[in-house]
Amino acid sequence: MASPSITPLLPPMCSKPSLASKVGILPLSTPSTSSHVQGWNPSSLHSIHFHSLPIPPFPNPAPDHNSTIKFPSHLLPAYEAFVNIRGPLSSLLQTLSSTSTRLVIVHDPLSSFAGKEAESFPNAESYTYQCIASLYRLTFPQVSESTANLLRAHDLVLPTQDGCITEEVLDFVNRQLPFKNKTESGIIINSCKNLEGEFLELRRQELDYIGKKIFAIGPINPVMIQGGGHRHECLDWLDKQPDGSVLYLSFGSTMTLSEDQVEQLAIGIFQSRQRFIWVLRSADRGNIFAEEAKEAGYKLPAGFDKEVEGRGIVIRDWALQLDILAHKSTGLFMSHCGWNSCLESLSMGVPIAAWPMHSDQPVNSLLVTKYLKVGVMVREWDRREEIVAAKDIEEAINKVLVYEEGKEIKQRAKDLGEAVRGEVMDGGSSRAELDLFIDHITR
Known part of the structure; x- marks a missing residue:
C-alpha cells in the first residue's frame, strides 16, 4: 500500500x-x-x-x-x-x-x-x-x-x-x-x-x-544543536569569551534600518563596552539571486572596526543564528522579535532586547518583556518613527548584561529555556x- x-x-x-x-x-x-x-x-x-x-x-x-x-x-x-x-x-x-x-x-x-x-x-x-x-x-x-x-x-x-x-x-x-x-x-x-x-x-x-x-x-x-559540518569562525571567537557575556544583534533577513539608525546603534554598542556579534546586512530582495540584489551594505562610523577589535565581530553575511544563541557565551539577543527569532532565543534560554519593527513584532515584544518577563524593550512601539538614540541602546544592553536586574532576567530566561526544551x-x-x-x- x-x-x-x-x-x-x-x-x-x-x-x-x-x-x-x-x-x-x-x-x-x-x-x-x-x-x-x-x-x-x-x-x-x-x-x-x-x-x-x-x-x-x-x-x-x-x-x-x-x-x-x-x-x-x-x-x-x-x-x-x-x-x-x-x-x-x-x-x-x-x-x-x-x-x-x-x-x-x-x-x-x-x-x-x-x-x-x-x-x-x-x-x-x-x-x-x-x-x-x-x-x-x-x-x-x-x-x-x-x-x-x-x-x-x-x-x-x-x-x-x-x-x-x-x-x-x-x-x-x-x-x-x-x-x-x-x-x-x-x-x-x-x-x-x-x-x-x-x-x-x-x-x-x-x-x-x-x-x-x-x-x-x-x-x-x-x-539541541547537532555538531559537525562547517563551523563559522565567530563560534571560535565565542569559545574564548566568558559565559553569558556576549550581545548578539540581528534584525532578520528582510529588515532594513536607516544609515542614521545604524550609526546610533554602532555608537550604543561601542559605549556599552560589552562583547558583541552583530549581523549587519541589507534586507534580502524578493529574488536574492538577481544581479541587482548584490548591494554594498551599510557603512559604519569611521574607526569603529578598529576601536572594537577583539571585543566584537561584525558579520556582513548570513549567520548561523541557532549556533550563536545556543553557545554558552551568548548572554543577550537584540532582536526585531519576529516569532521564529523569539522561539529560537527563548528555547536556548537567552533573554531578548526587543526592538519591534512591524507586523506581529510589537505584540511579540509585549509577550517577551511584560508577560514572560525575559527581556527588555529597546524602543517602545509608540516611538517607532524616532531614531533610537545611542544612549537608549546602551541602557538596554546594560540592563541585562551589567545591572543587577539583569541577573533576574537572565535566570528567568534560563529557566524558561529548560522548560521549553522539555516540551519537545x-x-x-x-x-x-x-x-x-x-x-x-x-x-
Missing part, C-alpha cells in the same frame, strides 16, 4: 520546512531549503524530496531604508507572483494523490489556495501552519472579550497596530481570504504551553477552531501533540 504523502508549501524566502515530510514545494526563485536547514542532523533530510514550482518573472525592487513603516513592502511583487503557482501545484497534487494512501498538505495562511486545491482530491486533507504567536492571532484583526479579560488580568496593554503593515500588503492579505479552506482538517501552531498556555487555550475556544484539530507542536526549531522531549506537551498529529495523518 502506498504511504501518506506530506506536502508542506513554502512561500518565497521561507528558510526551512515546517515538518519532516516527503515532499517540500518551493518556487524556482528561492534558494534550496536543504541548504538553509540549521541545527538538524543532515541525515534527517534524506527522506525529503524538494519539488520546485515555476513562478513568472517579477520586479525586484530594493528595500527603502528610510521608510517610516518598516514592513518589507519591497517583497510584495514576490508575494504576488507566488500565487501563480496554483496551476502547477494542482498538477503536482494530482500526481501525488494517485500514488498515495493519503495526501496531507501543510501550508501557511497566505498559501491557503493550496488547501483549496486539496478539496479536489478525495484522499487529500489540509492543515494550516501558523508561524505566529497565539497572542498575536488573538489580537488580529480584533480583540475578543475573553482575550481582553485575560490581558487585563495580566495588566497587559496592547500596542497599536498602526504602522505594522502597509495598505498595499494588507490588501494582498485580504485578497487571499477567499481561498481560506473552511474544510481544512486542522491547524498546526508553532508555540507551546510553557510559552503561551493561557493564550493557546483561548484559541481553542475560537469559533474558527471549533470542530478542528489543533496541534501546538512548537518550537519547530531544533532545541518525551513527556512534553509539544512532543505529545506532534505524536497525535502523526498518528492522525497515518491512521
Whole structure:
C-alpha cells in the first residue's frame, strides 16, 4: 500500500520546512531549503524530496531604508507572483494523490489556495501552519472579550497596530481570504504551553477552531544543536569569551534600518563596552539571486572596526543564528522579535532586547518583556518613527548584561529555556501533540 504523502508549501524566502515530510514545494526563485536547514542532523533530510514550482518573472525592487513603516513592502511583487503557482501545484497534487494512501498538505495562511486545491482530491486533507504567536492571532484583526479579560488580568496593554503593515500588503492579505479552506482538517501552531498556555487555550475556544484539530507542536526549531559540518569562525571567537557575556544583534533577513539608525546603534554598542556579534546586512530582495540584489551594505562610523577589535565581530553575511544563541557565551539577543527569532532565543534560554519593527513584532515584544518577563524593550512601539538614540541602546544592553536586574532576567530566561526544551522531549506537551498529529495523518 502506498504511504501518506506530506506536502508542506513554502512561500518565497521561507528558510526551512515546517515538518519532516516527503515532499517540500518551493518556487524556482528561492534558494534550496536543504541548504538553509540549521541545527538538524543532515541525515534527517534524506527522506525529503524538494519539488520546485515555476513562478513568472517579477520586479525586484530594493528595500527603502528610510521608510517610516518598516514592513518589507519591497517583497510584495514576490508575494504576488507566488500565487501563480496554483496551476502547477494542482498538477503536482494530482500526481501525488494517485500514488498515495493519503495526501496531507501543510501550508501557511497566505498559501491557503493550496488547501483549496486539496478539496479536489478525495484522499487529500489540509492543515494550516501558523508561524505566529497565539497572542498575536488573538489580537488580529480584533480583540475578543475573553482575550481582553485575560490581558487585563495580566495588566497587559496592547500596542497599536498602526504602522505594522502597509495598505498595499494588507490588501494582498485580504485578497487571499477567499481561498481560506473552511474544510481544512486542522491547524498546526508553532508555540507551546510553557510559552503561551493561557493564550493557546483561548484559541481553542475560537469559533474558527471549533470542530478542528489543533496541534501546538512548537518550537519547530531544533532545541539541541547537532555538531559537525562547517563551523563559522565567530563560534571560535565565542569559545574564548566568558559565559553569558556576549550581545548578539540581528534584525532578520528582510529588515532594513536607516544609515542614521545604524550609526546610533554602532555608537550604543561601542559605549556599552560589552562583547558583541552583530549581523549587519541589507534586507534580502524578493529574488536574492538577481544581479541587482548584490548591494554594498551599510557603512559604519569611521574607526569603529578598529576601536572594537577583539571585543566584537561584525558579520556582513548570513549567520548561523541557532549556533550563536545556543553557545554558552551568548548572554543577550537584540532582536526585531519576529516569532521564529523569539522561539529560537527563548528555547536556548537567552533573554531578548526587543526592538519591534512591524507586523506581529510589537505584540511579540509585549509577550517577551511584560508577560514572560525575559527581556527588555529597546524602543517602545509608540516611538517607532524616532531614531533610537545611542544612549537608549546602551541602557538596554546594560540592563541585562551589567545591572543587577539583569541577573533576574537572565535566570528567568534560563529557566524558561529548560522548560521549553522539555516540551519537545518525551513527556512534553509539544512532543505529545506532534505524536497525535502523526498518528492522525497515518491512521
